[in-house]
Amino acid sequence: MRIAVDAMGGDFAPREVIEGAILAQTQLNVDIALVGDRDILANYLKQHNYQESDRLEIVPSEGIIEMDDEPLEGLRRKPNSSIAVAMNLVKRKQADAVVSAGHSGAAMAAALLRLGRLPGVDRPAIGALFPTQVAHKPVLLLDVGANVDCRPKFLEQFAIMGSLYSKYAIGIQEPKVGLLNIGEEACKGNELAIRVHQALQDNPQITFAGNAEGRDILKGQFDVIVCDGFAGNIVLKFAEGVGNAVMQILKEELPKGWRGKLGALILKPNLKKVKERIDADEYGGALLLGVAGICVISHGSSNAISIRNAIRVAKDAVDHGVLDRIRGQIKPKVSIPADDTPDDPPT
Amino acid sequence: MRIAVDAMGGDFAPREVIEGAILAQTQLNVDIALVGDRDILANYLKQHNYQESDRLEIVPSEGIIEMDDEPLEGLRRKPNSSIAVAMNLVKRKQADAVVSAGHSGAAMAAALLRLGRLPGVDRPAIGALFPTQVAHKPVLLLDVGANVDCRPKFLEQFAIMGSLYSKYAIGIQEPKVGLLNIGEEACKGNELAIRVHQALQDNPQITFAGNAEGRDILKGQFDVIVCDGFAGNIVLKFAEGVGNAVMQILKEELPKGWRGKLGALILKPNLKKVKERIDADEYGGALLLGVAGICVISHGSSNAISIRNAIRVAKDAVDHGVLDRIRGQIKPKVSIPADDTPDDPPT
Known part of the structure; x- marks a missing residue:
C-alpha cells in the first residue's frame, strides 16, 4: 500500500508532516509518496539522515494552495500544487490514498475535480472520529464542514456512508446512527432536523437510534452522528478548543503549591495517559466520504503524531475496501420526496 | 430583593432546589419565594430543620409542566403550575426574578405569556455564560435554544442585548461581540451567518470583533458570541458532555497503579479546583434576554450549587438593572432590509 502525503500542507509543514510520514512508514508498514518541493524535502531528509527509497519517495510538486486562496481558483492557478499532485497519484493509481493537513476546502x-463523486452521492461529507467516554469506542461525526447548507437527502446519504464506514473500517456490526439535534423527540429541532429525522427513521439501510443531543456525542452510545457541515464544524473545532482549555487548566491548577508539585510529579505517567485520551492529535484525521478515492484531512496544526494517525485512518479505509463498500449503496432515489427548493450546483 | 424559585422544576427537585435556594438566601443575602406544592415543601423544610420565614416563604402552586408536555398546551392546562405561579409573582412585582431548572421551553x-417581550424585540434569546481559558472572564453565548430557525435580525438583536448584559451585569466596558461561524472570513458560513456578519459589521450599537470559530469560544477574546438556537444549544450541551467526559477520564486514569493512588491523594485539593473550573454546575444558569422580566433557567440536572449560582445570575441582573438597560435599545428598524420570507408567528 502506498499513501500520498501532502508534505507542504499544514501549519508545521514540512517538518511535522515528514516526521509523521516516517513514523507511519515504519510503524504501520506503508509506503509513502511525499509530495512537495523537491529541494525542500530532499534537504530535510538529508539533514535528518533519512534515506529516500522506494518506500519513502519524493514526488515533486510546485507551490501550495494557501489558506486564503479560494479553493477552485487556487487549483486552477496552481495545477501542480502539492494537493493537486497528490490527488493525481490516486487518480492514476500510483497511490491508494491521500493525506493532507493543508487547506481542507x-x-x-x-x-472532486480529480476523482469525482461516487455514483448517487449528491455531496461528499467530511467525517471526523471523536473519542468517547467509552475507551476504544469512537464516534463518527459527519459532516464537519464540507456542506454548510444542507438538504435532507444529503444527511440521509451521510448516514448511509457513515454506517458503511463504521461497519467495515471500524468493525461495528450494526452501527447506531444518531441525528445531531436539540432534543430527543422527533418534533424537536430546526426545519432540516425535523425532516431528516423522519427520513432516517424510514431508511432501511441504516439503524437509526434517534436524535443525539450535544451531550450525547461523547457518551459512546452512537457510532455515527449526522449533521450539516455548519453545526458539525462548530462541534469539531469547539472540541479542539475544549481539549486545549482543559489541558491548560490542568497545567495551571495541578502543580500549584508544594503538594501540587509533588503530586503532579508522581502522577506524570497517568497525566500523559489523560492527555492521550483528550488530545485531538491522538485521533486520526477526518475522512472525505463520497468521493471516488480515499482522502484524509488532518487539522491544520497537525504534528507528527496527528499525521501518523491520519495515515492510519487512510490505511484502515483502504485495507477494508471502504470505497467499494459504499459504491452502489447510495441510490439516486432516496426516501425523501423532492424538495421544492431548486438544486444548487455542486461545489 | 426577592427571587421566585420554581422548587418543583428539575431532575433533583425539590431537594436540590430547596438546598440551593437556602444557600443563596444565606450566602447572597436575597429573599426567596419557594414556589411549589405546599405539603411537599413544608415537609422537606421541617424534616431538615429549616424555618419558613419572610426571607424563605413557600408560595403554593399546583402541578408542574412535565418534560414531555408541549409548553403552551401545558401552561393552558396547568395555569397554577410552579413555573406559571413563579412568573406571576414577577408580573405582580412580588418578586424581582424567576429561577427555574424545569422545562426550559x-x-x-x-x-412570554405572563411578562411579554421588551419593546422592539422580535425573539427573546437564552444566553448562557461559559467559563473561558482566562480565569474570571466568562463569555456569553446566545441563543442557546429558544429559537432554532433564525432570521438575521434576530441575531442582530441578540448581539445588542448580549452586549448590554455583558456591559452592565458583568462589567465589561466595551464587550467584543463575535458571530459563531466556521471560518474567520466574512464570506464563510451558511446563508444566515453570511448575512448576519454584514449586519453586525454595520451596527453602531455593538463592537463587532468578527467571526468566532468553535475553537475560539473558550479562548476568552470574545465577551459575547451570537448564533442561532440550534447551533448554540448543541454547543451548550456538548460542553456539558465534554465536562462530564473529562471528569470521567480523570477519574479513570489518575488513580491507576500505586503511583496514581498516591498522586491523586496528594493532588486532591488541586483536582477539586480543576473540577470547579470545568464543572457546568459552577456556572450559573442561562438568562432569558428580551422578555420583560429577569428569568434564569438552570439545567435540568441542577444540584444545589447550580441553583445557588443561577440565583446569583438573577441577582446580578436585577442589581445592575439589566432590564432597564436593554429597554428601548432594540429599535424596530434594524439595519437589515426585510427578508422575503414571511414572519413566522411568535412562539
Missing part, C-alpha cells in the same frame, strides 16, 4: 475541491 | 413560554 482545497483538498475537497481537488478530490 | 415552558419557562420561556410562561415568560
